Structure formats: C-alpha cells, structure tokens
Amino acid sequence: MxxxxxxxxxxxxxxxxxxxxxxxxxxxxxxxxxxxxxxxxxxxxxxxxxxxxxxxxxxxxxxxxxxxxxxxxxxxxxxxxxxxxxxxxxxxxxxxxxxxxxxxxxxxxxxxxxxxxxxxxxxxxxxxxxxxxxxxxxxxxxxxxxxxxxxxxxxxxxxxxxxxxxxxxxxxxxxxxxxxxxxxxxxxxxxxxxxxxxxxxxxxxxxxxxxxxxxxxxxxxxxxxxxxxxxxxxxxxxxxxxxxxxxxxxxxxxxxxxxxxxxxxxxxxxDLAEDLTPYPDADDALRDLADLVLDGGRQVTAVLEKARSFLPPPQHDPLRRVVEWMGDGLYDMVANSWAPLARQAAAASADDDPRRLTTAQIAALNIVARRQPIRAAGLLLRLLRASDDRAAPVLYRELDELFTAWCTDTEEALRARWxxxxxxxxxxxxxxxxxxxxxxxxxx
Known part of the structure; x- marks a missing residue:
C-alpha cells in the first residue's frame, strides 16, 4: 500500500x-x-x-x-x-x-x-x-x-x-x-x-x-x-x-x-504483549510495579525540588507544567488503580480462573509503571539542559544517570524491538x- x-x-x-x-x-x-x-x-x-x-x-x-x-x-x-x-x-x-x-x-x-x-x-x-x-x-x-x-x-x-x-x-x-x-x-x-x-x-x-x-x-x-x-x-x-x-x-x-x-x-x-500464559504470583508482581512507579516518581520529584527555584514557572512553560502535574498525584493514582487487580489476582485459584492475570496483562502494566517516571525525567532533563543556573549541570548528570538506566532496563525487561x-x-x-x-x- x-x-x-x-x-x-x-x-x-x-x-x-x-x-x-x-x-x-x-x-x-x-x-x-x-x-x-x-x-x-x-x-x-x-x-x-x-x-x-x-x-x-x-x-x-x-x-x-x-x-x-x-x-x-x-x-x-x-x-x-x-x-x-x-x-x-x-x-x-x-x-x-x-x-x-x-x-x-x-x-x-x-x-x-x-x-x-x-x-x-x-x-x-x-x-x-x-x-x-x-x-x-x-x-x-x-x-x-x-x-x-x-x-x-x-x-x-x-x-x-x-x-x-x-x-x-x-x-x-x-x-x-x-x-x-x-x-x-x-x-x-x-x-x-x-x-x-x-x-x-x-x-x-x-x-x-x-x-x-x-x-x-x-x-x-x-x-x-x-x-x-x-x-x-x-x-x-x-x-x-x-x-x-x-x-x-x-x-x-x-x-x-x-x-x-x-x-x-x-x-x-x-512480544510479551500477546503472551496469554497465566502469570505466577501476579498479586506480588502488581505490588512490585506499584513500588516501581512510586519510587521512580519520588526520585524525579526529588530532583525537581532542588531545581524549582531556577526553572521557568509552570504558567510559562509546558514542560514544567507536566512534571509538576505528574508529581502532584499522578504516580499515586496509577499505582493505586491496580489495587483491585491485585486483590482479584490473589483470589484466583486455578489457571482457568477468569480472575487470573496473564503475562500479557502484567507486561502492559509493566510498560505503564516504567513509562511514567521515564517520561517525567525526560522532560525535566530538557528543562535542566536549557537552564544557565550553576546547579543545573550537576542535577542534570544525577538525573541522566537514572534516566539512562531506566530506559535500558525497560528495553531489556520488555524485550523491545523497533x-x-x-x-x-x-x-x-x-x-x-x-x-x-x-x-x-x-x-x-
């Protein structure tokens, strides 16, 4: 075509x-x-x-x-x-x-x-x-x-x-x-x-x-x-x-x-996206993913706290607005939304129990858990790179190390191919x- x-x-x-x-x-x-x-x-x-x-x-x-x-x-x-x-x-x-x-x-x-x-x-x-x-x-x-x-x-x-x-x-x-x-x-x-x-x-x-x-x-x-x-x-x-x-x-x-x-x-x-095999201990996996998004979000927000004084104000900068919005409850909303799924998975018994979560479903939530802090970190890196404040390069290097590791881990964990x-x-x-x-x- x-x-x-x-x-x-x-x-x-x-x-x-x-x-x-x-x-x-x-x-x-x-x-x-x-x-x-x-x-x-x-x-x-x-x-x-x-x-x-x-x-x-x-x-x-x-x-x-x-x-x-x-x-x-x-x-x-x-x-x-x-x-x-x-x-x-x-x-x-x-x-x-x-x-x-x-x-x-x-x-x-x-x-x-x-x-x-x-x-x-x-x-x-x-x-x-x-x-x-x-x-x-x-x-x-x-x-x-x-x-x-x-x-x-x-x-x-x-x-x-x-x-x-x-x-x-x-x-x-x-x-x-x-x-x-x-x-x-x-x-x-x-x-x-x-x-x-x-x-x-x-x-x-x-x-x-x-x-x-x-x-x-x-x-x-x-x-x-x-x-x-x-x-x-x-x-x-x-x-x-x-x-x-x-x-x-x-x-x-x-x-x-x-x-x-x-x-x-x-x-x-x-290819994990279409793996329909039952996921073992899905309730534990969901709790781990909730911790992943919350921990990553906290680390990005910690860098943001150090940079707030010299970054452009949110009303004047769309990147800053997004990073602030994500830190103001989005990570928690994402993680908390999985609690019903964790309870459902814990109650499942046999492999054919409809409450049992599949590898594909866990992989989909894995993507979301990793995406949120990475997305925020990428935007904050752009803000730090554009700043001429003396503290910006140090914070940039600190966040870039986290960001690079998160991206590499995501590609490996999800077996991502272009x-x-x-x-x-x-x-x-x-x-x-x-x-x-x-x-x-x-x-x-």
Missing amino acids: TARMTDRYPTVTQVTASARRLVSRHPGTCRLRRIGRSRAGRPILMLSVGHGPHHVLVVAGPHPDEPVGGATALVLAEQLARGARLSAATDPTLVTWDIVLCLDPDGAAVSEAGTAEATATPTRTPTLRHYYRTTYRPMAAEQPEWAPIISRQLPESRALFEVIDDLRPFLQCSLHSTDVGGSWLQLTRDLPELAAPFRTSAAELGIPLQHGTYDALYWENPSPAVYVLPPPDSTARLAAGSENIGASTWCAPLRYGGVTAIVEVPMWAS VPVDDQVEHQARTVLAGAESALKSLR
Whole structure:
C-alpha cells in the first residue's frame, strides 16, 4: 500500500506541505481548509478527499509524542486521491474522507523542538533513551481529545466538536501510537468485521497484538486486542481518571449514530504483549510495579525540588507544567488503580480462573509503571539542559544517570524491538480502511 519512506516520522510542516501538493495535483478531488486555531494561534487544517454524502473523519496528531498519525494520514490521502477503489468505503462518490492533519499543533511544536535541539542524534535503530529525551506529552487538561472530560474547553477540542457536528461522520478514527507493546483497538461500539483484517495485518507485519492494556483494563474484549468502551454514562468499567469519558471527542459521533476507533500501533514491539500464559504470583508482581512507579516518581520529584527555584514557572512553560502535574498525584493514582487487580489476582485459584492475570496483562502494566517516571525525567532533563543556573549541570548528570538506566532496563525487561515506521503506517492505514468498510455496512 505505502511507498517506502525513510525510517522517520514527518514533521507537521512536512505533512502540511505534502497535503498542499496533493491538492494541487488533484484539485477536483482534494480540498484543504482551516477548521480552527490552536491556543497559540496555529492553524488546524483538514484535508478532504472525495465528494460522497457519507463521511469518515480521521484525526492525526492528538498526542504530540505519538507521531505516526501524520504519516498515516498522508498515505491514506494519497491512496484515496489516486482513486484506488479497494472497497465501497474508498468510492469518492459515496464517501468523503476528512483528515485532520494535526489536532495539537502547539504540542507538536514543543515535541519537535526537543528533537531539533537534542545533542545526540538517533542511531540507525532508534532507542527509548532518545525518544523520551526529546518528545513531549501535555498534561491531561491540555490534551484536546481528553480535556473535555475534566471540563476544560480548548479551542482545539471545540474545532473538532464543530467538525463532528457539521459532518456527522459514520466513523471517526483517532490515530495513536504507543511507545512499547503491541497494537490494539479501542471502539465506542463493536465492529465485528474489523477484527479479522486487523489481526491479519498485524500478523503479516510482525506486530504483536496487545492482550490487556492499561487504557482499557475493564472494557469488554470481544476479540483479541479489541476493546469496547462502556456506555458513556457508566463508571463500572473505566480506568481511574476516565470516569467522564462520555464528554470526550471520542464519544461525540455517538449522537449521530457514528462510531469511533482509536487505532494504536507500537513504536517498539514487545512480544510479551500477546503472551496469554497465566502469570505466577501476579498479586506480588502488581505490588512490585506499584513500588516501581512510586519510587521512580519520588526520585524525579526529588530532583525537581532542588531545581524549582531556577526553572521557568509552570504558567510559562509546558514542560514544567507536566512534571509538576505528574508529581502532584499522578504516580499515586496509577499505582493505586491496580489495587483491585491485585486483590482479584490473589483470589484466583486455578489457571482457568477468569480472575487470573496473564503475562500479557502484567507486561502492559509493566510498560505503564516504567513509562511514567521515564517520561517525567525526560522532560525535566530538557528543562535542566536549557537552564544557565550553576546547579543545573550537576542535577542534570544525577538525573541522566537514572534516566539512562531506566530506559535500558525497560528495553531489556520488555524485550523491545523497533517497528519500522513504514510498518507502523501500513498497519494503521490498513486498519482504518478496514474499519471504514465495516462501519459503512451498518448504513446500507
């Protein structure tokens, strides 16, 4: 499906330039328009392909530390513009594809600045150390898809809500990636016919499926690595912090009969993600993982305490806001959310007891436990590196030693292997197309 590319993600500027070239080559088929502006005034652009009465909405760049979506958006747009009719969903007289090129351009700018300013260049095979040292993920209140659930109204969120209300898409696809693990789908309504092509694509590309994920611990799991959101007014099967998920942009198409698919693909694969063998002493493992995230968080926060006096204030610096937010209860929330699972695992008896946790489920929580302090440390290292205070270099070396050891341990513990960008994009694009075909059938 895809043309081979270098093993790098395109920047927002590159994605936008490619979209403009596509419009110039296919002026009767493609249109590019601004649907809103970010908090900093950057344009939020949407590329539309086709003229059909039914709409698929694709959202790239919802999280700036998940850069695969821009590349996937371009691959989808180019294929659709060429008129390759693989199915009814790619018929431009039946379906219009509306592709938001980057939902969070402000966050992308902060993340891309970290990559540009890094002293070390990535090796031929990218490493977690370089990734976490350069990327940026906003606090929840500044994530456009997520902010509405905590009653924060961002201009980026409003722009997406307005597009959904205008287009009434039968399918919204949000393009995400995860740092380490496998691929999975989160759906607001089950699409049974999507499971097989999703599974087949992953197998052909050597990408494991994520059997068990922190994001959807208690959701329905109708097929491997497919998780269906509980009803928006339910709180029975939601992870901590997501109780008001019905207010998110994910759920907005529901009021028009549409469905949302969150398509996750790993940057680094871990085959542990699909190991369904029962995990021995899972309750002890969960307590160890809780200690891991709490201990790591405390160590990062200790460095932050020493640096607070000379770092830029949180209201003026997005990196500082995230590090403060993580230290102000996030580590505890993550660790405490596993207590019910630990009790469940302790009560399990036989291997076929449904309360028994698998190696894949423990691996998913292992990823989260390690990710949180590493992510905070990477952001704090950027702040320390930019400071001219005399204490900054000493604190930088202290934290960098921890950070490097944590990244190395994570790669080894999870047996992480890099997934080429082409394969990440191929799998995500195939899944989106299969999802569109599956969702379209409900309209016929």
